[in-house]
Amino acid sequence: MKLLSPHQMQEIDRRAIEENKIPGILLMEHAAYQIFSYLLEEDEGKQIMIICGPGNNGGDGLALARQLTLWSKCEVKVLMAARPEKLTSDGYVYYDICNQLQIDMMQLEEDNKEEFLNQIDHADVIVDALFGTGLKRPIVGIYEEIITRINQCSNKVVSIDIPSGVDGLTGKVQGIAVKADSTITFMAPKLGLYLYPAISYIGELRVVDIGIPKRLIEETKVTTYSIGREEMKALLPERPIRSNKGAFGKVLTIGGKLGMAGAITLTSKAAYQVGCGTVTAMVPKGIMEIIQNKLTEVMAIGAPDKEGHFSKMATSTLKEILHLYDVVAVGPGMGREKDHLDLIVEILVSDKPCVIDADALYFIPEVLDILKVRKAPTILTPHPGEMARLTGSSIQEILDNPLEYTINFAVKFNVITILKLEKTIIADTRGNVYINKYGNSGLAKGGSGDALTGIITGLMAQNMDPIDAAKLGVYLQTRAADLASKVLSEYSLLASDTIQFLSKAILELLED
Structure with missing residues (x-):
């Protein structure tokens, strides 16, 4: 609307x-x-x-x-x-x-x-x-x-x-x-x-x-629109009867470190929960056992690590496997060690659509020149603090003028930008902006951003237009949170609960 x-x-x-x-x-x-x-x-x-x-x-x-x-x-x-x-x-x-x-x-x-x-x-x-x-x-x-x-x-x-x-x-x-x-x-x-x-x-x-x-x-x-249920219903990817897991896309999630394995777990689960065909998590070798114990359906690849986080050699592992996947999500729980910059660059110079979140956003100010000329679809999902670092502004400036900063960054650097606020703002590369009206305070907890990254990545893997995947992803997460909070309360709602309620948000669209 x-x-x-x-x-x-x-x-x-x-x-x-x-x-x-x-x-x-x-x-x-x-x-x-x-x-x-x-x-x-x-x-x-x-x-x-x-x-x-x-x-x-x-x-x-x-x-x-x-x-x-x-x-x-x-x-x-x-x-x-x-x-x-x-x-x-x-x-x-x-x-x-x-x-x-x-x-x-x-x-x-x-x-x-x-x-x-x-x-x-x-x-x-x-x-x-x-x-x-x-x-x-x-x-x-x-x-x-x-x-x-x-x-x-x-x-x-x-x-x-x-x-x-x-x-x-x-x-x-x-x-x-x-x-x-x-x-x-x-x-x-x-x-x-x-x-x-x-x-x-x-x-x-x-x-x-x-x-x-x-x-x-x-x-x-x-150039300003709201995200409404009827529009979102029309965006749901079709599920052909004659199909296989490859038809619904292959997702690669990259992240995790010792002490922060839960983030990439949430991202990977969320990608599966919205219908993609396969999910593989590339994580430091030191947390492979944790990841495999947490994730039943998700495949895992252990990359070279140092003290529990990706080492510089992890980029070589990424180079070997990147061609196998349709969409990449990078950042959740990864940490900000300097060895990770090469990983980010490797993704940015590839032809793979990607969603960049959390710790991966920390490195973006160093590679803005690469980001600006990137041809493949790119989605960034900053919160106000991360947006402030991306733009060289203060958090208060972002909060005072969220539309201006989100639109300007999206257009200048040719990336879909999702600013996570009370009501999330999504800007495309042409200056259009979409504002979500759903969601509640239960989403203001650790892990919610990691889940959103997985949701959007899982939708993109199903051949969705990136801006449509961003809109539908934000809608599904916030609507799932609204449905879950009616059962659990906004106080008790966790990111994992929201992932579980994604099915109810999808069913609601299918049944309307």
């Missing part, structure tokens, strides 16, 4: 009104009806408090007040935080209608601020109609006090289009923002709703149709 900027959505609104002759007031009515329908699912007959600000957002709230008054059993009250003249012309029409219907409305004045704020506590549901997606200035003064009071109360909070105070483009908070239980956004999700910290404010996100021709969204050129 496309993720739109506020400016793009405003342009779509303009085209709907000017080119398609759809009155703006009709769009406002449709928007209100979608929120009305949502509220009636659980909140029929309850006390609804609608807090209206300026512009169209306040108008949406007033249109909702009209519908609830006429067509529901709810007790409706409107708090007007903005002066009526600050509404759009369409919004003012609904203000007049609400007055004609004698809806209980309280206008904020200089002498009634405390009484106004106290009203916020006296409702079952608060509808946030203060500010929309185009807000660019910090929230101060009375609006800051209103939002503070909303966030302090225990009432259910529903935000119209976006929680007030959240930047619709960057996801950043303009000083303070409403913490909603639900956000009802119109026609398409806004980019900022998928970014941090906005994801901590939106609650349940619903995208609703308000009658704008879908053609206008289809004609809008974007």
